[in-house]
Amino acid sequence: MFDPPSFSSSPLSAFAIPPFPVLLSSFFFIVMTIILTPYWSKGVQRLKPASPPPEKLRHGLVPSAFNEGVHAERALAQLRGKDQPLEKYIFLSRLKSDDPDLFYKLCLENMAEITPIIYTPTVGDACIKFSHIYRRPEGLWVSIKDKGNIKNVLNNWPRIDEARISVVTDGSRILGLGDLGVNGMGISIGKLSLYVAGAGILPQSTIPICLDLGTNNQAFLEDPFYLGLRQKRVSEQEMDEFMDEFMHEMTQAFPKMMIQFEDFSTDKAFRYLERYRRQYPVFNDDIQGTGAVVLSGLMNAAKLSSAASGMPLNAHRILFFGAGSAGVGVATQLQSFFTLQGLSVEEARRRIWLIDSQGLVYESRGRLAEHKKYFARNDYSGPPMTDILDIIDYVKPTALLGLSTISGAFTPEVLQLMAAINPRPIIFPLSNPVRLSECSFNDAVVNTNGTVLFASGSPFPEQEFVGRVLYPGQGNNMYIFPGLGLGAILSRATQVTDSMVEASSLGLANSLTEEEHAAGLLYPRVERIREISAHIAVQVIRAAQKANVTHSPELAKMDDSQLHALVKRKMWNPSF
Ligand SMILES: O=C([O-])CC(=O)C(=O)O
Numbered sequence: 001m002f003d004p005p006s007f008s009s010s011p012l013s014a015f016a017i018p019p020f021p022v023l024l025s026s027f028f029f030i031v032m033t034i035i036l037t038p039y040w041s042k043g044v045q046r047l048k049p050a051s052p053p054p055e056k057l058r059h060g061l062v063p064s065a066f067n068e069g070v071h072a073e074r075a076l077a078q079l080r081g082k083d084q085p086l087e088k089y090i091f092l093s094r095l096k097s098d099d100p101d102l103f104y105k106l107c108l109e110n111m112a113e114i115t116p117i118i119y120t121p122t123v124g125d126a127c128i129k130f131s132h133i134y135r136r137p138e139g140l141w142v143s144i145k146d147k148g149n150i151k152n153v154l155n156n157w158p159r160i161d162e163a164r165i166s167v168v169t170d171g172s173r174i175l176g177l178g179d180l181g182v183n184g185m186g187i188s189i190g191k192l193s194l195y196v197a198g199a200g201i202l203p204q205s206t207i208p209i210c211l212d213l214g215t216n217n218q219a220f221l222e223d224p225f226y227l228g229l230r231q232k233r234v235s236e237q238e239m240d241e242f243m244d245e246f247m248h249e250m251t252q253a254f255p256k257m258m259i260q261f262e263d264f265s266t267d268k269a270f271r272y273l274e275r276y277r278r279q280y281p282v283f284n285d286d287i288q289g290t291g292a293v294v295l296s297g298l299m300n301a302a303k304l305s306s307a308a309s310g311m312p313l314n315a316h317r318i319l320f321f322g323a324g325s326a327g328v329g330v331a332t333q334l335q336s337f338f339t340l341q342g343l344s345v346e347e348a349r350r351r352i353w354l355i356d357s358q359g360l361v362y363e364s365r366g367r368l369a370e371h372k373k374y375f376a377r378n379d380y381s382g383p384p385m386t387d388i389l390d391i392i393d394y395v396k397p398t399a400l401l402g403l404s405t406i407s408g409a410f411t412p413e414v415l416q417l418m419a420a421i422n423p424r425p426i427i428f429p430l431s432n433p434v435r436l437s438e439c440s441f442n443d444a445v446v447n448t449n450g451t452v453l454f455a456s457g458s459p460f461p462e463q464e465f466v467g468r469v470l471y472p473g474q475g476n477n478m479y480i481f482p483g484l485g486l487g488a489i490l491s492r493a494t495q496v497t498d499s500m501v502e503a504s505s506l507g508l509a510n511s512l513t514e515e516e517h518a519a520g521l522l523y524p525r526v527e528r529i530r531e532i533s534a535h536i537a538v539q540v541i542r543a544a545q546k547a548n549v550t551h552s553p554e555l556a557k558m559d560d561s562q563l564h565a566l567v568k569r570k571m572w573n574p575s576f
């Protein structure tokens with residue numbers, strides 16, 4: 001322990017008045033300390049290395065011909081030398097913990113190549129096998145056994161003051177892969193890597209969190225390597241109590257924290273978003289992030305489609321195949337597409353049709369899950385309509401969106417029918433990962449004679465079609481959450497409002513360059529992710545200011561270009 005120096009060893013003389021020169025110099029010292037402390041601490045923060053000091057460069061500790069530039073190429077060559085995506089994932093995960101600067105340098109310089117490995121689709125396989133490929137701790141694990149003691153678990157996090165953003169999953173619906181229990185940690189880790197790469201959040205400010213509330217995945221319960229509790233998921237009431245404590249303690253332990261809910265099963269996704277969104281800075285990536293990214297792509301697609309058909313933008317008809325959290329989240333976001341085109345909220349709602357596992361969703365069909373009721377149709381009351389071809393024939397959609405995780409559901413006949421009724425059909429098979437996509441880009445191109453306006457959740461390669469190169473869009477929430485989170489953190493938002501989410505979507509839609517427009521893209525190239533995130537963050541901050549949910553009066557005084565410059569300055573860059 002540090003003992004403060006005293007003027008005298010005698011306890012009594014500590015109360016005696018010291019001589020004048022000592023008093024003067026003490027006074028001077030105190031005044032200077034008060035004046036300089038903010039500068040010192042800022043300076044210290046700025047100088048603090050993001051990763052351990054470059055010991056690797058100390059003489060004798062590295063080979064004589066070591067060179068950082070060549071080493072980055074070496075690491076890339078090592079990565080490319082691996083055959084299997086999962087091997088690449090393991091290699092990169094190791095690299096991230098050994099040398100975060102090099103890892104993020106490679107990410108930033110090879111975004112299109114590396115994103116599908118550390119994120120969708122390979123992260124899906126990594127989650128399935130997470131307990132088998134696990135090597136060392138990463139992130140926070142909070143289990144139902146910690147109920148009543150969550151505060152102490154959170155306080156074990158080593159960098160508590162720096163924590164700004166957390167991705168929290170309970171593993172109950174990872175991508176389209178179902179209940180993966182604590183193996184869902186992989187998705188929290190993957191999303192946060194993209195926060196760092198895509199928005200320059202400080203690596204040490206991120207906390208991946210996995211909640212262990214049991215799993216209903218029998219294979220995992222019987223797997224000796226499985227890293228979670230050997231019990232079925234707890235009851236709704238027990239989970240509610242756990243979540244209330246968890247959210248409360250999170251804001252106590254990490255007062256500057258923004259929380260992203262990820263891959264909770266549909267009912268819980270809606271439930272906990274509603275329960276906490278007005279109380280804490282939290283958003284749900286699958287409902288709001290996916291909604292925002294699809295709204296953005298749809299705005300750009302609808303313009304191109306309307307240019308070909310002459311149909312006004314507000315006359316589009318959108319059919320959703322899949323009515324889970326993502327489906328209904330996207331539908332809710334798309335309503336605002338129509339209100340932006342001048343329709344009333346009610347008219348906007350009428351532009352949307354849902355299909356679930358029992359066919360067209362309509363009021364008189366029978367009991368409906370709560371989250372489907374809002375979009376249930378009341379203008380159809382015949383017998384259940386279950387065949388997707390019949391439904392397309394009835395609805396005559398201009399856009400068909402897949403959020404069903406039913407691989408191949410958009411058959412050649414479906415795609416051909418969409419092309420028969422639309423000069424430029426909008427087809428978005430959004431289910432993840434790739435193998436659960438409702439159709440491939442190639443299928444969509446071939447069966448629509450190259451007219452398709454396409455975006456998928458997972459990446460597909462570009463296609464050549466009659467001498468032209470066609471590019472698929474990737475309507476993945478990775479375009480939204482880094483910028484949305486960055487804006488929320490910088491503005492010290494106390495809530496993530498619908499208007500902030502919508503601002504992120506519009507920001508993304510209008511971030512396309514001339515070249516990207518000319519190439520017919522619906523989303524900007526992923527290599528520009530930092531630029532896009534900065535642009536989105538500015539729009540999000542402005543929306544937060546309008547909604548009066550910020551704690552950053554100094555940002556309100558800046559004009560847009562000053563704000564944009566500040567956002568860029570705040571982004572962390574790997575020093576390699
Ligand atoms: O993680 C992704 O690629 C997109 C997403 O949130 C999901 O599919 O749940």
Ligand SMILES: [Mg+2]
Nearest residue numbers: 175262263286
């Ligand atoms: Mg998700």
